[in-house]
Amino acid sequence: MPARIPHVPAWFIAFASAALVLAACQNQGGTSGSPGASAPASAGATESAAANEPNELTVLEWSGYEAPDFWTDFKTASPDTAVDFEFGISDADILSLMEGGSAADIFHFYTGWQQFYVDEGLVQEIDTSKLTNWDKVPDAFKAMGQVNGKQYYLPWDWGFTSILYNTSKVSGTIDTWNALFNQSYAGHISMWDDGPAAVTVSSYIHNYDETKITADQLAAIEAEWKLQKPLNLHYWTGEYTDFCPEVQSGDIWVAYAWQGCYATVLYDQSQPVAYANPKEGRNSWVGLYGISANTESYDLALKFLDAKLAALTCGNAVTLFYYGCANQEVMNAIEDPVLIQAFGIDDPSILESTNFTPPVTQKQRDDWTAMWARVKAE
Amino acid sequence: MLGRRGSLWFLAVPPYLWLIALFLMPLGVVAAISLLPGSGRIDFSGGWPSLNQYQQVLETPAYLRRLGISVGMAFVIAASATILAYPIAYFLAFRARQRATIFLVLLLVPFASSYLLRVMAWKLLLGREGAINWVLTSVGLVKEPVGLLVYSQAAVVITLVYVWIPFAALPIYAALQRVDRSHLEAAADLGAGPWTRFGRITIPLSLPGVLATFFMVFIPTVGEYVTPSLVGGIDGLMYGNLIQDFFTRAGNWPLGSAMAVLMLLAVLILVTLALRLVDLRRVAP
Amino acid sequence: MSAGSEVRRPSSAVGVGRTRVPLGLAYALMIVFLYLPIGVLFVFSFSTNKNLRFPIQGYTIDWYAQIFQNEQLLTAARNSLVVGFLAATVATGLGLAAGIAVVRFRFAGRGLLLALAGAPLVVPFIMLAVALFLLFNLLDVPRSLVTIAAGHSVIALPYAALILLSRLIGLDPALEDAAMDLGASYPTTLRRIVIPLLGPSLLSAWLTCFIVSFDEVALAVFLAGRDQTFPVFLYGQLRFAQTLPVMIAMAVLLMVGTVALTLVAFAIRSRSE
Numbered sequence: 001m002p003a004r005i006p007h008v009p010a011w012f013i014a015f016a017s018a019a020l021v022l023a024a025c026q027n028q029g030g031t032s033g034s035p036g037a038s039a040p041a042s043a044g045a046t047e048s049a050a051a052n053e054p055n056e057l058t059v060l061e062w063s064g065y066e067a068p069d070f071w072t073d074f075k076t077a078s079p080d081t082a083v084d085f086e087f088g089i090s091d092a093d094i095l096s097l098m099e100g101g102s103a104a105d106i107f108h109f110y111t112g113w114q115q116f117y118v119d120e121g122l123v124q125e126i127d128t129s130k131l132t133n134w135d136k137v138p139d140a141f142k143a144m145g146q147v148n149g150k151q152y153y154l155p156w157d158w159g160f161t162s163i164l165y166n167t168s169k170v171s172g173t174i175d176t177w178n179a180l181f182n183q184s185y186a187g188h189i190s191m192w193d194d195g196p197a198a199v200t201v202s203s204y205i206h207n208y209d210e211t212k213i214t215a216d217q218l219a220a221i222e223a224e225w226k227l228q229k230p231l232n233l234h235y236w237t238g239e240y241t242d243f244c245p246e247v248q249s250g251d252i253w254v255a256y257a258w259q260g261c262y263a264t265v266l267y268d269q270s271q272p273v274a275y276a277n278p279k280e281g282r283n284s285w286v287g288l289y290g291i292s293a294n295t296e297s298y299d300l301a302l303k304f305l306d307a308k309l310a311a312l313t314c315g316n317a318v319t320l321f322y323y324g325c326a327n328q329e330v331m332n333a334i335e336d337p338v339l340i341q342a343f344g345i346d347d348p349s350i351l352e353s354t355n356f357t358p359p360v361t362q363k364q365r366d367d368w369t370a371m372w373a374r375v376k377a378e
Numbered sequence: 379m380l381g382r383r384g385s386l387w388f389l390a391v392p393p394y395l396w397l398i399a400l401f402l403m404p405l406g407v408v409a410a411i412s413l414l415p416g417s418g419r420i421d422f423s424g425g426w427p428s429l430n431q432y433q434q435v436l437e438t439p440a441y442l443r444r445l446g447i448s449v450g451m452a453f454v455i456a457a458s459a460t461i462l463a464y465p466i467a468y469f470l471a472f473r474a475r476q477r478a479t480i481f482l483v484l485l486l487v488p489f490a491s492s493y494l495l496r497v498m499a500w501k502l503l504l505g506r507e508g509a510i511n512w513v514l515t516s517v518g519l520v521k522e523p524v525g526l527l528v529y530s531q532a533a534v535v536i537t538l539v540y541v542w543i544p545f546a547a548l549p550i551y552a553a554l555q556r557v558d559r560s561h562l563e564a565a566a567d568l569g570a571g572p573w574t575r576f577g578r579i580t581i582p583l584s585l586p587g588v589l590a591t592f593f594m595v596f597i598p599t600v601g602e603y604v605t606p607s608l609v610g611g612i613d614g615l616m617y618g619n620l621i622q623d624f625f626t627r628a629g630n631w632p633l634g635s636a637m638a639v640l641m642l643l644a645v646l647i648l649v650t651l652a653l654r655l656v657d658l659r660r661v662a663p
Numbered sequence: 664m665s666a667g668s669e670v671r672r673p674s675s676a677v678g679v680g681r682t683r684v685p686l687g688l689a690y691a692l693m694i695v696f697l698y699l700p701i702g703v704l705f706v707f708s709f710s711t712n713k714n715l716r717f718p719i720q721g722y723t724i725d726w727y728a729q730i731f732q733n734e735q736l737l738t739a740a741r742n743s744l745v746v747g748f749l750a751a752t753v754a755t756g757l758g759l760a761a762g763i764a765v766v767r768f769r770f771a772g773r774g775l776l777l778a779l780a781g782a783p784l785v786v787p788f789i790m791l792a793v794a795l796f797l798l799f800n801l802l803d804v805p806r807s808l809v810t811i812a813a814g815h816s817v818i819a820l821p822y823a824a825l826i827l828l829s830r831l832i833g834l835d836p837a838l839e840d841a842a843m844d845l846g847a848s849y850p851t852t853l854r855r856i857v858i859p860l861l862g863p864s865l866l867s868a869w870l871t872c873f874i875v876s877f878d879e880v881a882l883a884v885f886l887a888g889r890d891q892t893f894p895v896f897l898y899g900q901l902r903f904a905q906t907l908p909v910m911i912a913m914a915v916l917l918m919v920g921t922v923a924l925t926l927v928a929f930a931i932r933s934r935s936e
Contacts, residue, residue, distance in 0.1 A: 063891060063899020064906070066735060084889050089898055092629035093884060096793075099419055100800045120419055193607075194627065234529045234611040240714075240904050241498060242608060248716055249505055264904045270716065321903045362418045369628035370434070373620050376612075377440035385849040386768050390776060393761035393820075396753075397779045400817045404794030405786065411797075420797070466693055469686040479863050481690065483925045486867075488697045489874040491704070491918035492897055495911060499700035499707075502715050543693060545822070545871060549829040552864045556833020587829040594784065594825045601787040618787055625789045638790045645785045 056082040057300055060094060060104035063087045069316040074307035081300065098122050098292070105295040106304060108156075111144055111286045111357040112196060112365075118147045123290040126151050130302050133309035136327045140351050144286040147359065153288035154305045155326040157317050160343075160354070161197075161283040163276040164257035166250065174276045177204045179254050181224065186231045188253040190243065193235035195372025196360060197256065198225050204280035204355065211358050218371055225375045235376070240264075247271065258285075263322040263342040275342065281353045286326070412635035420631070431636035441620060441637065445644060448600050448617040451535060456596035458539045460588060463546035467587070468580075470547065471554035482551070485544040497537070497608045501528055529611030537605050546591045553587025554580070589656060593649065600645055601638070617641060701918065708912040713905065726912035736913060739896035743877055746808050746892055750815035751872035757816070758823030758868060759861075763853070766831040767839075780824040783817050791818065792885040799886070806888040814882040819872035826871065830864040870925075893917070 059066075066085040068075055074083075086104055088094040094109045095116055107117075117123040128134045128151055134142075137155060145153035165174050169188070180189055180201065191198065202221040203210045213221075233252055236243035244261040246252045248270040262275045276282075289308065291301045307313060314325035318334065324343055325331060334340055344350040360368075411420065413427035435441055466485070470478045488496070503509045505528070557580050565575045581588075603618030610616070621641070624634035703715075711721035730736060761780045765773055783791070795814050799806060834857065842852040858865065883892040891899075897914075900906040 058889075062902075063895055064902055065899075086889060087884065087887060087891055087895060087899070089880075089884050089895065090626045092626050095629055096631075096796070096885075100796060229612055232612050237607055238901060240907065241494060241901050242501075244904065245498070245501065245505075245715060248714065251505070260904065264714075268713065320905065362416075365628060366417050366630055366633075369623065369630065370633075373623060374438060374440050376615055376623075377438075377444045377620060382843070382849040385853075386764060386770060388850075389760045389764040390768075390770065390772070393757040393764075393780060394772070394776060396757055397782075397817070397820070400795065400813055401779070401783055401786075401791075404791060404798050407797050408790055408794045411793075465684075465686050465689040469690045473686055479866060480926075480929055482863065482867060483870065483922075483929075484694060485697065486870050486874060487918060487922050487925070488701050490877055490921040491701065491914040492894065492910075493878050494894075494897070494901070495704055495914050496700040498715055499703040502703060502717075503699065540696065544697070548826045548864075548867045548871060552826050552830035552867070553833060555830060555864070583833070586832045590825045590829050593781070594822065597781075597784040601785070603787070621787055622789055625793060631793055635790065635793075638787055641787075642785050 054296060055080060055300070056084065057106065057297055057304055058084045058086060058104045059304070060086045060088060060097060060102055060107035062094075062108060063089060064321075065108065069313075069320060071304065071307065071313060072316065073310035073313045074304050077307060078300075078303065083304075102292075103294075105292050105297050105301045106289055107292065108287060108289050111288065112360045114145075114147050114153060114288065114359045116362070117290055118152055121293055123152050124293045124295075124298075126154055126291060126305070127302065130299075131306045131309070133306055133327060136309065136329050138326070138328050138351065140354075140356065141286055141326045144356055145288050153290045154308070155286045155288055156308050156314070157287035157321075157323040157325060158284060159323050160259045160275075161256065161285065162259075163278065164247065164255050164262050165274055165276065166247070166253045167272045167274050169250070169253040173274070174254065175279050177201050177278050177280055179276070180256060181228050181231070182254070183231065185254045188233055188251065189228075189231045190233050190236050190246070190252045190255040191228070192256045193237045193376075195368040195370075196365065198372055198375070199368045200283060200355075200357070201256065204278070204283075207280075210355075213364065213368075218367060222371045222375060225372075226378055229375060229378065247273070259324075259342045260322040263338055266338045266341065277344075277350075277353075281355045282350070284351075284354045284356050286356065287323075408635045409639060411632050412639050414632040417628070417630040417632055431632045432640070434633060435637050435640060441617070444615065444620060445617045445641060448602075449644065449648070451531070451616065452596050452599035452602075455535055455538045455542065455599050456592050458535075459542035459546040459595050460550075460591045462539065463543045463591065464550055464588070466543060467547040467550035467554055467584075470551045471557070478551070482548075485547065489544070493541075493604070494608070497605075500537075501609075504528055528609045529614070531610065531614040533609040533611070534606050534614040534616070537609050538599060538602065541605070542595050542599075546595055549590040549594060550584060550587040553584040553590075557583045593652075597645055597649065601641055701915070704911050705915050708908070708915045710908075712908070714907060715911075726908045727916065729909050730913050730916065733909065735891075735896065736909070739891045739893045740913065740917060742808055742890045743893035746812045746815060746883075747873045747876040749809070749812035750819055750876040751869045753812070753816040754819035754872040755823045755827075755865065755869045758820050758827050758872075759858075759865070761820075761824055762827040762831050763857070766828065766834075767836065781821045784821045786818075788818060788879065788881040792882040795882070796885040806886050808887075808890050808892075810886040810888070811883050811892065812876070814886045815876035815879060816872075818879070818882070819875045822871045822875060823868040826864055826868040827861065830861055834860060 066087075071083065074081075086097065086102060088097050091109050091113050094107055095113060098104070098107055098117065099120065099122070109117075126145075131154075141155040141158065142151070145151055145155050147153075163174050163177065163179055165179070170185070179185070180191060182189075191201075199213060199218070199221055200210060202208065202224065203213065203217075206217075206220075208217050233246065234242070236246075236255070239258060239260055243252070243255070243257070244264055247255065247257075247261055247265060248268070250271055257275075259275065262273060265271055265273045289305055291298060291305070295301055309325075309327045311327065311330055314327040314330045315333075317323045317325045318330065318339065319336075322339070322342065331343065331345060334343070334345060340346055410422070410427075412431055413429070414420070414422070415425040415428035415430045470481055474481045505511070561579050561583075562575050565579055570578070600616075601618040601621065602616055603622040606614050606616045606619050607622075610619075617637070618641075621634050621637045624630045624637065628634075706719065707715060708726055709722050709724065710719045711723045711725075712719060758780065761776055764770070765777050765780075791814065795810070796806075798804075799810060804810065838856055838860070839852050842856050843849065847855070878894050879892075880894045880898055883895045887895065893913075897910055900910055
């Protein structure tokens with residue numbers, strides 16, 4: 001006996017679908033982030049920066065950062081400004097979206113991609129004289145945001161990359177990046193799944209100039225990472241999805257890692273861990289904000305970026321996400337011993353011995369990612 | 379009053395238009411991109427068209443090996459999923475019958491939660507501190523917890539078969555509904571035993587569903603990348619991971635597109651060959 | 664009853680007769696394996712644990728409470744439901760149309776339509792995502808939940824088509840002929856005879872399409888405007904350690920919600936019979 005379905009009139013289905021489509025389209029106006037109202041711009045806003053600028057901002061952000069905690073100072077100072085967010089999930093995404101004509105006024109990406117936006121005229125210089133929090137940013141971070149001597153980007157979040165290791169499984173202290181190639185940890189190593197990162201590690205070990213890797217050097221790098229491959233448990237991609245859980249369970253003993261998992265494991269004490277200070281120096285990556293060259297809200301964007309560096313907003317990145325913040329006053333004011341240890345705040349020279357990720361050209365990116373694809377595909 | 383032939387327009391034209399606009403045209407865009415000489419900003423003025431990207435792919439044996447491995451894995455996964463799904467579909471069609479819908483829905487509902495989280499939960503169960511190891515160590519079979527049972531090529535195959543079975547059951551179930559009770563009753567009355575009835579009537583009648591299932595699983599699995607990245611470790615990598623990396627990590631769309639086009643061609647050729655082996659006319663009216 | 668037949672009248676054991684293959688067991692095992700990880704997530708959603716590790720430290724319903732305070736999370740979930748509904752409905756409708764056309768009619772582009780309907784299966788989602796992104800860019804189509812739904816409907820269509828085709832092939836055309844002989848127009852025949860007969864297959868197709876859309880990330884990122892879908896949101900949140908428990912609670916809630924909705928739909932259906 002064939003099952004019967006209720007006789008739903010066709011007009012009902014058509015009506016319901018049309019209603020849904022309308023609902024979906026409506027949402028383009030106001031979304032998460034706008035202060036309660038669904039209208040994109042409120043007439044007669046009193047807090048707008050310039051009289052002839054629209055009182056709204058669009059920020060191209062990484063999913064997670066649209067939470068009000070990460071722009072709370074701006075929200076307090078300019079409650080009438082509507083802030084909308086567009087999202088990307090990787091640096092390549094963000095660049096594609098900007099190249100594709102995104103209407104975002106501000107965009108956020110990480111070191112290694114600085115010059116692409118400059119080359120394609122997608123970003124304009126930041127007038128640092130208008131930023132009240134600029135003097136709290138260490139010079140090393142300011143330099144990260146410069147291309148050809150011009151300040152195009154504002155550094156905001158940052159972190160270290162180093163070797164995270166389990167002290168109960170590793171004898172002695174790890175003080176070199178070469179530990180990732182150590183046979184005695186076979187099956188318990190994990191490298192981040194990223195070609196440029198592999199090139200970076202090799203360049204630290206062999207003292208290559210990261211900005212001028214030759215074809216011979218790249219071939220040597222490819223060969224050594226192919227040899228290293230069987231030593232890994234896996235190449236990790238998501239810090240808290242397939243990396244930190246394995247560190248906590250004791251399956252990973254030695255890994256290329258950011259400080260977030262280190263802080264997490266220090267907090268929950270699941271394993272005794274240490275975060276290396278390799279003789280070649282740690283690596284640091286920095287999150288940068290740029291103002292779109294096509295924005296109509298330049299001054300408003302500047303206000304937004306300035307507010308990003310404010311104590312509360314910047315501090316939230318530290319306490320909520322275990323990321324570093326470019327406002328050095330905020331970093332110095334940290335009292336949590338776990339975070340102090342994670343960021344090496346009690347070691348004032350740490351930033352000096354740290355290697356910051358340099359910008360990478362398109363050709364280098366292509367060569368290095370192809371190299372890594374060959375290593376993985378072997 | 380709309381006649382039968384006239385209705386054909388309303389039936390055939392909308393899917394055609396939709397697919398041409400939202401599938402063929404984008405595919406054309408991808409093919410065009412794959413003919414770009416270099417990566418970086420999409421710019422068709424300099425040196426287009428060029429076979430650079432295809433050359434790069436074809437000159438890297440490792441990529442082609444991975445494509446071959448992926449095809450092999452996809453075949454095993456599709457065959458296993460189809461075979462294992464058959465009893466489920468059979469259950470739905472013949473044992474559950476009136477209640478089949480609710481049983482079916484129960485099968486599909488877990489997929490309405492996040493796949494990523496479910497895999498993480500499985501890793502917990504199978505991991506060092508998980509349930510399996512707890513059983514093994516308390517029973518005394520092993521002294522130390524066994525290291526992660528995941529992160530291998532086998533893990534990818536098992537996971538994908540597991541994930542595909544509920545969906546694989548659907549076309550088979552749909553086809554099994556065509557098996558008329560009266561055929562089977564007549565056969566039984568004529569003295570055919572249950573397995574004979576199954577082999578001579580049920581299986582042939584359900585063949586369209588079985589074939590549909592096999593291809594439905596095989597085709598997308600060749601380009602699969604999510605599961606290999608979650609449980610594949612270093613040797614469970616599939617061709618789709620390479621494509622994914624070129625698109626989202628490297629921002630190298632032309633190379634990724636070329637790799638995808640090659641995969642498309644490979645699958646097309648394989649499917650065409652397979653369909654030659656199976657005479658569709660015997661299966662459809 | 665034919666002479667000499669010892670076979671039980673195959674009324675409840677059709678197709679298997681005396682050999683009772685434990686099909687129910689196969690189904691039950693599948694259900695157990697499917698719901699085991701869900702069970703784990705369910706347990707953890709009520710634990711005070713900050714991460715997915717045993718032992719359970721304590722119990723709380725805080726995470727569920729936090730869901731309802733998290734505006735972005737709720738919006739993302741709602742967006743996913745809207746997109747899923749649209750994509751599934753369009754894909755199922757088009758799959759049905761294409762299926763009927765291919766199975767019941769002979770026309771010039773028949774084979775091509777079948778191939779086209781199945782073709783999106785071959786293409787990796789990321790590739791279609793990039794392609795549609797560029798296409799929409801070129802045509803100045805603003806990205807929104809509708810564009811995501813459009814993309815999802817394309818990738819879901821093959822599933823709908825395959826499921827419905829399997830069922831349609833077995834459908835006796837005599838039923839439609841009879842209806843038309845009695846004076847019904849073809850559209851009425853489709854509406855009153857064919858579609859009801861397809862019943863559970865339509866539901867399977869729709870549900871499959873919904874699920875394909877619901878957990879999809881690549882297209883959802885590239886074709887999104889201002890609105891995130893839940894998997895994109897989840898992906899972003901999982902970059903950070905502290906957000907895991909709330910996300911687990913949400914995933915469980917969404918699943919439970921889906922079950923509840925389908926049970927309600929089923930109840931309504933039974934009542935209307």
